Amino acid sequence: xAEPPPPDVAGFACPAPLRDRPQIVMGHGGGGALSQxxxxxxxxxxxGNPVLDQRGDSAVLDVAGLLADGGRLAFSTDxxxxxxxxxxGGSIGELAVNGTVNDLAMSGARPLxxxxxxxxxxxxxxxxxxxxVSRMAAAAERAGVxxxxxxxxxxxxxxxxxxxxxxxxxxxxxxGVELGPRQVQPxxxxxxxxxxxxxxxxIMSVREGLAFEAAIESDTAxxxxxxxxxxxxxxxxxxxxxxxxxxxxxxxxxxxxAAGLGIEIEEPAIPVSPVVAxxxxxxxxxxLQVANEGKLLAIVPADEAQAVLAAMRAHEHGRxxxxxxxxxxxxxxxxxxxxxxGGSRVVPMPIGxxxxxxx
Amino acid sequence: xAEPPPPDVAGFACPAPLRDRPQIVMGHGGGGALSQxxxxxxxxxxxGNPVLDQRGDSAVLDVAGLLADGGRLAFSTDxxxxxxxxxxGGSIGELAVNGTVNDLAMSGARPLxxxxxxxxxxxxxxxxxxxxVSRMAAAAERAGVxxxxxxxxxxxxxxxxxxxxxxxxxxxxxxGVELGPRQVQPxxxxxxxxxxxxxxxxIMSVREGLAFEAAIESDTAxxxxxxxxxxxxxxxxxxxxxxxxxxxxxxxxxxxxAAGLGIEIEEPAIPVSPVVAxxxxxxxxxxLQVANEGKLLAIVPADEAQAVLAAMRAHEHGRxxxxxxxxxxxxxxxxxxxxxxGGSRVVPMPIGxxxxxxx
Numbered sequence: 001x002a003e004p005p006p007p008d009v010a011g012f013a014c015p016a017p018l019r020d021r022p023q024i025v026m027g028h029g030g031g032g033a034l035s036q037x038x039x040x041x042x043x044x045x046x047x048g049n050p051v052l053d054q055r056g057d058s059a060v061l062d063v064a065g066l067l068a069d070g071g072r073l074a075f076s077t078d079x080x081x082x083x084x085x086x087x088x089g090g091s092i093g094e095l096a097v098n099g100t101v102n103d104l105a106m107s108g109a110r111p112l113x114x115x116x117x118x119x120x121x122x123x124x125x126x127x128x129x130x131x132x133v134s135r136m137a138a139a140a141e142r143a144g145v146x147x148x149x150x151x152x153x154x155x156x157x158x159x160x161x162x163x164x165x166x167x168x169x170x171x172x173x174x175x176g177v178e179l180g181p182r183q184v185q186p187x188x189x190x191x192x193x194x195x196x197x198x199x200x201x202x203i204m205s206v207r208e209g210l211a212f213e214a215a216i217e218s219d220t221a222x223x224x225x226x227x228x229x230x231x232x233x234x235x236x237x238x239x240x241x242x243x244x245x246x247x248x249x250x251x252x253x254x255x256x257x258a259a260g261l262g263i264e265i266e267e268p269a270i271p272v273s274p275v276v277a278x279x280x281x282x283x284x285x286x287x288l289q290v291a292n293e294g295k296l297l298a299i300v301p302a303d304e305a306q307a308v309l310a311a312m313r314a315h316e317h318g319r320x321x322x323x324x325x326x327x328x329x330x331x332x333x334x335x336x337x338x339x340x341x342g343g344s345r346v347v348p349m350p351i352g353x354x355x356x357x358x359x
Numbered sequence: 360x361a362e363p364p365p366p367d368v369a370g371f372a373c374p375a376p377l378r379d380r381p382q383i384v385m386g387h388g389g390g391g392a393l394s395q396x397x398x399x400x401x402x403x404x405x406x407g408n409p410v411l412d413q414r415g416d417s418a419v420l421d422v423a424g425l426l427a428d429g430g431r432l433a434f435s436t437d438x439x440x441x442x443x444x445x446x447x448g449g450s451i452g453e454l455a456v457n458g459t460v461n462d463l464a465m466s467g468a469r470p471l472x473x474x475x476x477x478x479x480x481x482x483x484x485x486x487x488x489x490x491x492v493s494r495m496a497a498a499a500e501r502a503g504v505x506x507x508x509x510x511x512x513x514x515x516x517x518x519x520x521x522x523x524x525x526x527x528x529x530x531x532x533x534x535g536v537e538l539g540p541r542q543v544q545p546x547x548x549x550x551x552x553x554x555x556x557x558x559x560x561x562i563m564s565v566r567e568g569l570a571f572e573a574a575i576e577s578d579t580a581x582x583x584x585x586x587x588x589x590x591x592x593x594x595x596x597x598x599x600x601x602x603x604x605x606x607x608x609x610x611x612x613x614x615x616x617a618a619g620l621g622i623e624i625e626e627p628a629i630p631v632s633p634v635v636a637x638x639x640x641x642x643x644x645x646x647l648q649v650a651n652e653g654k655l656l657a658i659v660p661a662d663e664a665q666a667v668l669a670a671m672r673a674h675e676h677g678r679x680x681x682x683x684x685x686x687x688x689x690x691x692x693x694x695x696x697x698x699x700x701g702g703s704r705v706v707p708m709p710i711g712x713x714x715x716x717x718x
Contacts, residue, residue, distance in 0.1 A: 010487055010490060012493075015485070022486065024482060028479065029513025038488075042488060042492050043511075046496035049506075049507065058508055059474075059507035065428075068424050075527075076474065077474035077508055077509060113410070119523055120383045120387065126380075127369075127381065128371055131370065132371075133401050136405070137405035147411065148411050151437045152397055153523075154383055154440075170432070170434060172425070
């Protein structure tokens with residue numbers, strides 16, 4: 001008997017592995033397993049090339065002899081659709097700058113320049129646009145980058161979302177710096193630069209109208225300076241990743257899968273501020289799965305961990321840096337957490353984002 | 360008496376020159392005078408830096424010694440919100456690739472790599488996404504660029520627009536190539552690479568359900584190869600511009616203003632295909648104000664014009680290249696058209712776009 005014809009829209013077919021869910025759902029934007037589905041079955045098969053296949057936070061271009069000093073060019077982009085546009089500790093403007101600066105920094109790059117493309121909804125108050133743009137400019141100044149090119153489009157009322165901002169950025173990875181999952185070794189230390197889940201809980205608290213005993217503010221911050229300090233302390237860092245959408249759980253699972261190694265983390269070592277911890281408890285959220293916008297994970301050689309931690313703690317964005325766990329040869333691709341009570345459990349890759357529209 | 364307080368939204372004020380229209384309207388995205396308002400009163404004051412102030416289609420970075428061969432890096436971005444997503448002759452996928460490739464090419468750059476950021480609306484058919492992505496990949500292949508990094512976000516049903524794509528691109532401007540309004544001289548020739556208004560009329564015909572005696576197809580095409588051929592024929596081209604939103608009228612007015620010179624064009628020389636001409640007539644549109652997505656304007660030294668035209672006509676995207684007019688010292692900043700009947704009229708800068716959501 002012949003196969004039934006594939007679903008068909010405007011003459012196009014849905015790739016076979018995605019046919020049981022033939023429409024976009026919110027989780028496809030969450031950075032977890034559903035986002036991976038789109039990447040693996042739509043974007044990589046169509047665009048596939050060695051640079052994209054690295055799946056880093058930014059692309060590092062292998063154009064031999066392009067840069068004068070033997071460095072390599074890093075290139076990255078992020079679309080931002082956070083709601084609300086302004087929240088405790090920041091706005092879509094700071095996220096749009098810091099998100100791309102941080103993606104560049106995670107490749108070891110010194111960010112050079114950003115582009116900014118705005119999609120505005122008819123009816124947006126010009127005052128709000130102007131205010132967000134000025135916060136964006138201040139964030140660029142703090143991060144030490146220029147916004148050198150841009151574009152603006154407008155969509156009809158009811159077809160958009162107030163304001164979305166897509167930034168792209170370019171930076172220079174210094175000669176000799178080579179970060180990536182292939183560098184990761186069993187025994188390496190896993191470091192986190194500070195408390196987890198602040199950004200996600202800040203968004204959640206304003207969106208749900210929750211009042212905690214203290215205000216929860218987004219941690220949005222540019223991390224290129226911190227990365228430069230870490231590279232100065234240890235030029236042979238193995239890998240950096242900023243745990244945004246999907247949180248630390250997603251990033252650690254991605255690292256374990258890409259490196260083909262296991263990761264063990266210690267539950268008592270997970271840094272969460274008391275107010276964020278109680279907020280997560282009330283809402284039933286796992287802080288490991290909640291988004292951060294000013295934190296990084298670093299995989300470093302075990303015997304360099306203390307030097308890297310010292311360099312991080314001397315930097316304003318790494319004061320609470322701490323050792324979170326280690327890379328192991330066992331259970332490749334799996335992240336395991338040792339609990340305070342001596343047990344252990346698998347830290348799964350989240351399916352979607354617990355909280356849509358987080359960045 | 361004290362001034363009344365400025366309009367205030369979320370603690371932000373509307374810049375004074377924009378206060379009589381304190382909300383975004385469709386025309387702010389049209390690329391004409393209203394778009395210039397946003398640029399001058401919001402974006403440039405906030406982000407202002409020498410590269411952004413050039414206001415080119417792409418930024419050319421002046422980082423001394425960055426590139427090995429003395430070239431300079433070009434960087435550009437474009438957000439795409441066209442409706443419908445698929446139209447005669449192309450789709451948002453081809454536009455997203457060719458739009459950024461062409462912005463890079465207008466600075467004289469050889470495009471290297473693109474980023475692509477997708478904002479998807481919940482409910483979008485995966486088949487449609489897959490189809491558009493595959494058209495995008497084919498366009499990148501034709502243009503000779505790789506898509507090396509990307510991002511995907513999802514917004515709730517009713518808060519988006521199906522699919523929008525923002526691309527950014529980087530390219531290399533060869534050493535010695537220096538295009539821009541400062542190069543433009545009185546007496547220079549103004550060349551256009553082919554027929555005008557095809558893209559805008561293709562969108563209009565499907566959106567309005569108009570049937571003409573022949574199908575009107577978008578001219579979307581990558582122009583970097585044409586530019587390379589033109590630079591080979593005449594390395595001292597003065598300026599290139601692709602007349603997209605707002606059409607040739609907008610681009611020529613921008614060139615005249617930036618160069619501080621006048622431009623004269625000859626009405627009988629304006630190349631418009633018969634079917635597009637009759638479509639424009641029926642709809643009361645001026646083909647000079649309608650968008651193109653695969654055409655360029657070139658300002659070249661007068662005594663090189665024939666050599667450049669010959670090189671263009673030998674290239675698939677320049678077969679119908681023609682001399683449109685000349686740069687003059689008179690009426691600086693003003694574009695004048697000499698009509699077929701021997702009269703003349705000013706070609707004004709359009710206020711917004713005659714047709715919103717064109718690219």
